[in-house]
Amino acid sequence: MSAPAHPDSTDLDRIHAAVKREKEDLAPESQPAPLWATFLLMLVAIIAGGQLGPMTGGWSFDVSNPFALAGGGDPRPGGAGAGGTLDPFALAMKKGASGYAVCGGCHQGNGMGIPGQFPPLAGSEWVTGGTERLIRVTQHGLVGAITVKGAGYNTPGGMQPFGAAMSSQDLANVLTYIRNSWGNEGTMITKEMVQKVRDEEKRATQWTEADLKPFADKNVPGDIPAGPGATAAAAPAAAK
Numbered sequence: 001m002s003a004p005a006h007p008d009s010t011d012l013d014r015i016h017a018a019v020k021r022e023k024e025d026l027a028p029e030s031q032p033a034p035l036w037a038t039f040l041l042m043l044v045a046i047i048a049g050g051q052l053g054p055m056t057g058g059w060s061f062d063v064s065n066p067f068a069l070a071g072g073g074d075p076r077p078g079g080a081g082a083g084g085t086l087d088p089f090a091l092a093m094k095k096g097a098s099g100y101a102v103c104g105g106c107h108q109g110n111g112m113g114i115p116g117q118f119p120p121l122a123g124s125e126w127v128t129g130g131t132e133r134l135i136r137v138t139q140h141g142l143v144g145a146i147t148v149k150g151a152g153y154n155t156p157g158g159m160q161p162f163g164a165a166m167s168s169q170d171l172a173n174v175l176t177y178i179r180n181s182w183g184n185e186g187t188m189i190t191k192e193m194v195q196k197v198r199d200e201e202k203r204a205t206q207w208t209e210a211d212l213k214p215f216a217d218k219n220v221p222g223d224i225p226a227g228p229g230a231t232a233a234a235a236p237a238a239a240k
């Protein structure tokens with residue numbers, strides 16, 4: 001079918017609308033801005049914006065962080081405030097509590113263990129006693145007959161070593177946590193203390209109670225009294 005000889009007014013409107021949409025040609029010598037210039041401007045705007053904030057009126061992420069509640073720290077797990085506002089002891093306890101998940105399956109969330117199977121950590125002389133022994137037990141594992149709070153345990157396979165699975169810092173946090181939970185009171189264990197035992201002791205097999213005798217009452221130097229004021233600087237030379 002051929003086009004109608006007399007297009008109706010609807011077609012005229014369409015044609016005119018199309019003509020009106022056309023833009024004028026650029027002057028011969030003008031060019032659209034190159035793409036790199038656009039990106040350069042964006043970059044300048046971002047950097048300038050980042051500078052303007054802190055330089056005018058003391059804006060900072062700390063001050064403006066909506067999660068940083070007064071004194072309470074960042075409530076999100078692992079939030080920024082966790083490192084900034086908690087004192088070292090509170091921070092170790094907080095991180096140790098979550099790290100304790102790997103122990104809790106056996107020693108239980110309340111630290112009471114399971115009679116005849118998994119010894120308790122609550123009230124255990126192994127936990128609150130010498131840190132040389134406690135670090136070694138968790139670093140290399142423990143097997144064979146042991147006595148905890150007067151009760152005998154000899155679980156087949158004993159306890160596996162955790163040295164390879166946990167960093168010195170993670171282990172230090174968990175040990176600080178078990179030494180200061182469920183009524184236990186002990187000093188803080190630092191990652192330097194765990195690292196020191198790691199460097200000295202290259203044992204490849206689990207400990208036995210007899211092997212650990214010499215370490216039962218010994219403390220690795222550098223532990224810190226537990227408590228809100230705990231800082232590495234306040235550490236006594238060696239708590240014996």
Ligand code: HEC
Pocket residue numbers: 100102103104105106107117118119120121124125126127134137138142143144145146148153154155158159160162174175178
């Ligand atoms: C798979 C079970 C299991 C897990 C997980 C486990 N333990 Fe044990 N733990 C044992 C057993 C079993 C013994 C006793 C070993 C023996 O009889 O020689 C023990 C002994 C101990 C002792 C010495 C005895 C006492 O009760 O005080 C300490 C301290 C200890 N564990 C701490 C830990 C810590 C800290 C963790 C987590 C990092 C942990 N354990 C994870 C099973 C476990």
